[in-house]
Amino acid sequence: xxxxxxxxxxxxxxxxxxxxxxxxxxxxxxxxxxxxxxxxxxxxxxxxxxxxxxxxxxxxxxxxxxxxxxxxxxxxxxxxxxxxxxxxxxxxxxxxxxxxxxxxxxxxxxxxxxxxxxxx
Numbered sequence: 001x002x003x004x005x006x007x008x009x010x011x012x013x014x015x016x017x018x019x020x021x022x023x024x025x026x027x028x029x030x031x032x033x034x035x036x037x038x039x040x041x042x043x044x045x046x047x048x049x050x051x052x053x054x055x056x057x058x059x060x061x062x063x064x065x066x067x068x069x070x071x072x073x074x075x076x077x078x079x080x081x082x083x084x085x086x087x088x089x090x091x092x093x094x095x096x097x098x099x100x101x102x103x104x105x106x107x108x109x110x111x112x113x114x115x116x117x118x119x120x
Contacts, residue, residue: 001048001049001051001073001074001075001076002049003044003045003047003048005076006044006051007044009051009078010044010051012078012086012092013037013054014037016034016092016117016119017037019119020033020119021033021117021118022034022117022119022120023058023115023117024115024117024118025113026114027113027114028068028113030056030058030066030068031060031061032058032059032060032061032066033058034057034058034059035057035059035065036056036057037054037055037056037057038053038054038055039053039054039055040052040055049074050072050073050074050099051072051073052071052072053069053071054069054070055067055068055070070098070113070115071098072099073096073099074097075096075097076094076095076096076097077094077095077097078092078093078094079093079094079095080093081093081116091116091118091119092116092117092118093114093115093116094115095112095114096112096113096115097110097111097112098112098113
């Protein structure tokens with residue numbers, strides 16, 4: 001990821017959170033309303049190529065706030081599910097590339113995590 005990709009990704013996530021989106025990840029068993037998102041580092045520098053940490057606060061069906069962390073995000077593929085314009089879309093699928101030091105010798109040194117974000 002480069003500086004502009006990181007900034008566009010962060011602004012898209014913040015926009016979806018402000019609209020009261022739901023978040024779902026079958027890999028981590030997360031399903032609920034996203035009520036907050038945080039990034040580390042908060043300020044993106046032009047030399048950055050990854051997001052060290054993304055933290056979602058998710059309100060589950062029982063009313064509990066559950067933290068959901070993604071560390072070392074080095075890439076992202078955004079796929080709109082209902083509209084071709086990402087800015088107007090209400091259902092997005094994120095394929096996040098998470099760096100894994102155990103996979104450094106393989107062809108692709110990252111894990112792919114799918115996260116669905118949608119507005120009801």
